[in-house]
Amino acid sequence: MATRAIRSTVKTRQRQLGKASQGMISFLLIGPAVVYLFVWMLVPLAMTIYYSFRNYNLIRPTFTGWAGIANYANVLADPDFLSAFINTLVLVVASLILTILFGLFFAVLYNNEHVFGRNILRTFAASPFFIMPVVTGLIWSNLMMNPSFGLLAALWRGLGLVPIDFLAQFPMPSLVGIVTWQWTPFAMLVLLASLSGVPEDLKEAAGLDGAGAWKTFRHIVLPQLGRPLYAVVMLESIFFLVIFGQIYVTTSGGPGTATTNLPYYIYLQAFSAYNIGAASAGAIFAVILANIVAIFLVRMIYSNIQEEA
Amino acid sequence: MAVVELSNVGKRYPGAESLAVEDFNLTSEDGEFVVLVGPSGCGKTTTMRMIAGLEEHTEGAIKIGGRDVTGVAPKDRDIAMVFQSYALYPHMTVRDNMAFSLKLKKYAKSDIKKRVDDAAAVLGIEPLLDRKPRALSGGQRQRVALGRAIVRQPQVFLMDEPLSNLDAKLRVDMRAEIVKLHRKLGVTTFYVTHDQTEAMTMGQRIAVMKDGLVQQIDSPNTLYQHPANLFVAGFIGTPSMNFLTAEVSDNGQALSGPDFQLATDGPRRSVLADHGQTQVWAGIRPEHLHLSDSESADNRMQGQVEVVEPLGAMTMIQVLIGDTRVTAQIKPHQMVAMGDTVTLGCPSDKLYLFDKDSEMTLHGIDIGQSDAH
Numbered sequence: 001m002a003t004r005a006i007r008s009t010v011k012t013r014q015r016q017l018g019k020a021s022q023g024m025i026s027f028l029l030i031g032p033a034v035v036y037l038f039v040w041m042l043v044p045l046a047m048t049i050y051y052s053f054r055n056y057n058l059i060r061p062t063f064t065g066w067a068g069i070a071n072y073a074n075v076l077a078d079p080d081f082l083s084a085f086i087n088t089l090v091l092v093v094a095s096l097i098l099t100i101l102f103g104l105f106f107a108v109l110y111n112n113e114h115v116f117g118r119n120i121l122r123t124f125a126a127s128p129f130f131i132m133p134v135v136t137g138l139i140w141s142n143l144m145m146n147p148s149f150g151l152l153a154a155l156w157r158g159l160g161l162v163p164i165d166f167l168a169q170f171p172m173p174s175l176v177g178i179v180t181w182q183w184t185p186f187a188m189l190v191l192l193a194s195l196s197g198v199p200e201d202l203k204e205a206a207g208l209d210g211a212g213a214w215k216t217f218r219h220i221v222l223p224q225l226g227r228p229l230y231a232v233v234m235l236e237s238i239f240f241l242v243i244f245g246q247i248y249v250t251t252s253g254g255p256g257t258a259t260t261n262l263p264y265y266i267y268l269q270a271f272s273a274y275n276i277g278a279a280s281a282g283a284i285f286a287v288i289l290a291n292i293v294a295i296f297l298v299r300m301i302y303s304n305i306q307e308e309a
Numbered sequence: 310m311a312v313v314e315l316s317n318v319g320k321r322y323p324g325a326e327s328l329a330v331e332d333f334n335l336t337s338e339d340g341e342f343v344v345l346v347g348p349s350g351c352g353k354t355t356t357m358r359m360i361a362g363l364e365e366h367t368e369g370a371i372k373i374g375g376r377d378v379t380g381v382a383p384k385d386r387d388i389a390m391v392f393q394s395y396a397l398y399p400h401m402t403v404r405d406n407m408a409f410s411l412k413l414k415k416y417a418k419s420d421i422k423k424r425v426d427d428a429a430a431v432l433g434i435e436p437l438l439d440r441k442p443r444a445l446s447g448g449q450r451q452r453v454a455l456g457r458a459i460v461r462q463p464q465v466f467l468m469d470e471p472l473s474n475l476d477a478k479l480r481v482d483m484r485a486e487i488v489k490l491h492r493k494l495g496v497t498t499f500y501v502t503h504d505q506t507e508a509m510t511m512g513q514r515i516a517v518m519k520d521g522l523v524q525q526i527d528s529p530n531t532l533y534q535h536p537a538n539l540f541v542a543g544f545i546g547t548p549s550m551n552f553l554t555a556e557v558s559d560n561g562q563a564l565s566g567p568d569f570q571l572a573t574d575g576p577r578r579s580v581l582a583d584h585g586q587t588q589v590w591a592g593i594r595p596e597h598l599h600l601s602d603s604e605s606a607d608n609r610m611q612g613q614v615e616v617v618e619p620l621g622a623m624t625m626i627q628v629l630i631g632d633t634r635v636t637a638q639i640k641p642h643q644m645v646a647m648g649d650t651v652t653l654g655c656p657s658d659k660l661y662l663f664d665k666d667s668e669m670t671l672h673g674i675d676i677g678q679s680d681a682h
Contacts, residue, residue, distance in 0.1 A: 204363050205396040209410035209461075210384045219409070223400040 045287070051280035058274035071281035075269075081282065083257045084265035088289070091176060091261055092240040098180040099236060100229065103187025108217070110188070111195040122192070129185035133245030140178045141167060141250040171251050171258040178246050183239070187232045194228040195221070234297045241290050262286045311374030311464035311497055313337045313360060319368030320355050320521075329355050330521045333369070337514075340495040342488070344512030346502055347544075352521040353501045357467050360499060362386050374464055389458035390467040393474065395450045397442040403429075403453050404438040407460045428460040431490070448479045455487070459494060466491075466498040472507065484510055505545055509533070517541050539590055539668035542661055548595050548625060550661065551635045555591040557581055564591050564660075567631030569610035574657040580671050581662065590668065592661035595625065598637035600645070601654030610635065610653045614645055628653060 055067045075081050109115055110122045128136070144151050145166040153163035166174040198221050206216040244263045247253055253260035253268065260268070266286065270279035318333040330352040337343050345353040358364040360371060362383035371378050378386050389410075398406050404425055411421045429435045432452045442450055451471060458466055471487070472480045488511050491498050502508055508515050509529045516526045517540075525537040536542035536550075543549045555564035555571065561581030564571040571591060573581060581589070601609055615634065616627040619641060626645055628635050630653075637653050645651060662671040 199394065199396065201392045201394055201396040202398065204361075204383070205390070205392060205457075206398075206409070207363070207383045208361060208388065208390050209457075210413040211409075212384065215413060220398060223398075226400075 048280045048283050048287075051276055052284050054277055056276040056280075058276065067277055071277040072284075075278055075281045075285065080257050080260065081265060081285075084260045084262050085285075085289075087172065087257070087259060088241065088261040090172060091179065091243065092237055092293075094176045095179040095183065095240050096233060096236055098176065099183045099187045100232060102180065102184040103191055103232070104225075106184065106188045107191035107195050111192055126185040126189055128182050129189070131182065133182070133243070134249050136178060136182050137246040137249035140174075140181070140246075145174060167251050168255055171255060175247065175251065175259050178250065179240065179243060182246075183236060186236065190228050190232050191225060194225050198224045230297070230300065234294075237293050237297065238290070241286070241293065262289070312339050312372075313343075313465055313497055313499070314372040314375075315356075315360070315369065316372075317369035318356070318359060318366050318371055320352070320359060320364060321367045328368070328521055330359070330366075333523055335516060335523075335526055337497050337499075340497055342491050342498045342500065342511060342513045344500045344502060344508040344515045345518060346505060346508035346512075346515055347518035347524075349503055350520075351518040353503075353516075353518050354469055355521075356518070357390075357469055357499055357501050360465070361388055361390050361467050386465075387463050388465040388467055389461050389463040390469065391454045391458050391471045393470040395442075395454040395471075395474075397450060397453055397457070399442055402439050402441055403434065403445070403456075406442065406453060407457045409457070410461050424460050424462075425456075428456045431459065431493070432456050447475050448483065451475060451483060455490065459490070459496075462496075464497065466496050468498065468500045470502055471500075472502075473504075480507075487511065506547065509545065517544060519544075535670070535672065536661070537670055539592070539663045542592050542663070542670075546594060548636045548638075550592045550594050551598075551633070552663075553591045553593075553630065553633055553635070554665070555589055557584075557587055557589060564589070568612055569630050571608050571610075571655070571660065572657055573660065577657065577660060577662060584662075584664070584671055586665060588665045589671065590663035590665060592663060593635075593655050593659065594661075595636040595638045597659040598635070598639075598653045598655050600637075600639055600643055601652045608654050608657060610655075611650065612653075614647055614649045614651055617645055617647055626651075 052071050053067055053069075055063050055065050055070075057063060106125055110118045110125065112118070115121070131139070142150070145153075147153050147163050147165035147168075150163075152166065156163040164170075202220055202224075203216050206220045211219060242263050243261060244267065247259055247261065247264050248267075251259040253264045262282065263286065266279050266282045269275050269282055314336045315333050316336075318330065319328045320330040321328050333356055335343070345356055347353050355364060359366040360373075362378065362381060366379070373386060373388070398409065401409065407425045407428060408421045411424060416424075425438070426435070429438055432455060434449065434452045434456060437445060437449055437453070442453065445453065451474075454471065468487070472483050475483060484507060487500075500511060509532075512529060514526060514528055515532055517524045517532065519540050525532060525541045527535075532541060532545045536545060539552065543552065553566055553569065555566050555569075557563075558565060561573060561578040561584075564573065564581075598610075610628070610630045612628040612630040612635070614626050614628055616625075618625040621641065624639050624641050624643070624645070626637050626639060628637060628651060635653070639645065663669060664671060
């Protein structure tokens with residue numbers, strides 16, 4: 001009895017030791033990634049927080065010291081900041097809705113084996129996603145939307161209409177259009193992969209159960225796309241919150257502040273007004289906004305997964 | 310409940326040279342249990358999918374309850390199908406799975422509830438109604454799939470290898486249960502399987518198919534006793550029938566070949582005499598072979614035992630006769646060892662004879678002619 005007890009404690013001991021050394025190994029393996037993340041994410045964040053409480057203006061280099069919450073107060077009092085905040089939300093929400101609707105449409109289209117040449121079409125449809133944001137902006141502002149030389153202007157003239165200067169007359173809708181053009185392929189690719197994963201016999205069973213094409217899609221196929229849709233929403237909102245390149249090369253945030261979003265506002269504060277303190281305060285607001293969106297989305301995804309499990 | 314009538318039904322896939330299913334003729338009785346059986350690629354599933362409307366038939370006509378369903382969408386054919394994979398909707402509870410078709414038909418809520426509850430009671434799945442399919446075992450999913458089919462009270466049930474994903478024991482249980490369910494509901498049922506045991510135990514009538522062609526449509530016993538050709542004879546029954554190439558001698562009095570000599574009885578003698586060919590296929594079922602002592606017997610086959618498989622109630626042995634491996638079923642107390650030379654005998658009236666080239670039976674039974682129900 002006693003020896004058996006001793007033996008079992010020895011065994012537990014060995015097991016515990018094994019566990020400890022295993023923990024050590026996994027820590028060592030994860031360590032570099034953790035250090036990397038720490039250096040590249042937490043340090044800049046800490047510096048931004050630090051600057052946001054300092055007087056730091058490149059035009060007045062002698063004016064230093066702690067600013068308290070003055071930077072935050074100034075940013076909040078700035079009407080441009082409010083409009084940048086609203087512009088950001090408009091850009092994110094409108095682009096999200098449009099990319100998902102178009103993405104879903106094209107995914108369903110190219111998933112249908114009766115569509116002629118769908119493999120080639122699919123490749124073409126995916127290509128905008130592989131173009132850099134700045135190039136996308138240049139293509140649209142110069143090749144497409146330029147009121148004198150653009151393709152759209154030629155089209156309008158061909159129809160006997162007066163060409164529209166899209167970026168000047170409809171700056172935000174134009175920007176949403178550009179972003180949608182670039183990001184629809186992303187939504188399409190993710191949804192296409194999920195669509196082709198929906199088993200054929202599920203659709204056949206629904207057909208035998210009396211569902212037509214639309215009801216099969218609505219009740220059987222679409223519910224299978226829940227997770228990929230959430231993934232698309234989450235990733236796209238993160239990327240849409242930080243859109244900069246397309247704005248920089250098309251409208252430069254104008255006319256006025258019509259297309260100035262938070263990243264562009266921060267850029268203007270830092271590199272146009274040279275007010276690093278105010279820019280940092282604005283950046284903190286942007287971080288808070290991003291976190292609210294992220295928490296909101298993670299919650300939604302989590303509850304969705306819970307419900308399915 | 311309805312009669313399903315297939316006349317000269319065929320399927321040609323676009324670009325394919327030959328037909329996937331050719332000239333299929335079958336008229337079910339009302340409430341009959343019809344099994345389509347054959348090796349994979351024989352066209353049995355295609356035939357069923359044509360009845361369902363999931364595939365369009367390219368030749369002939371299909372009538373369900375007297376109505377020609379050519380061009381009619383699956384949803385308007387009033388049939389229910391149980392899929393091999395069950396095809397349960399993963400995001401819906403069992404109740405919603407079963408209610409889906411009724412909801413689409415806009416039945417009253419109370420009606421739907423009653424019919425789902427009734428079907429669940431028949432199948433014994435009431436405790437599972439609020440679960441999702443992924444929380445169910447294979448057998449439970451199978452029941453839900455059946456429930457989803459019976460809740461609609463369709464004219465015809467189609468079942469596409471519904472038991473092939475279950476383990477062996479559960480398969481035997483579900484087999485009996487489906488048969489019981491069919492007796493209770495009395496709905497015309499088409500059942501596809503590649504398993505001849507399933508076909509024999511479940512079917513009232515069995516259509517044996519090969520390479521898109523129906524080989525024979527008959528009751529289980531007729532298929533076993535009067536196979537129309539070599540393929541049906543070998544496909545129905547386990548272990549399979551043994552086939553030997555035999556020389557006809559003495560005007561049909563005897564059949565012989567390397568290491569065997571078989572005497573024929575009166576009817577077979579006249580069949581062979583009429584046939585007039587010098588070579589035929591002789592078929593003998595393993596259960597009709599026995600160990601024989603006498604060297605002088607009329608029917609004897611001699612060879613070396615290659616395999617001995619004791620199964621408890623009986624023992625299967627494989628004996629090399631000439632260069633053909635012959636399986637025989639012997640009694641368990643008969644001790645035979647590998648390498649022994651044994652003599653097998655068989656009653657003359659248990660011999661099956663088939664034409665050497667066409668492989669058709671010589672016993673005068675035509676394909677598709679049915680003599681028992």
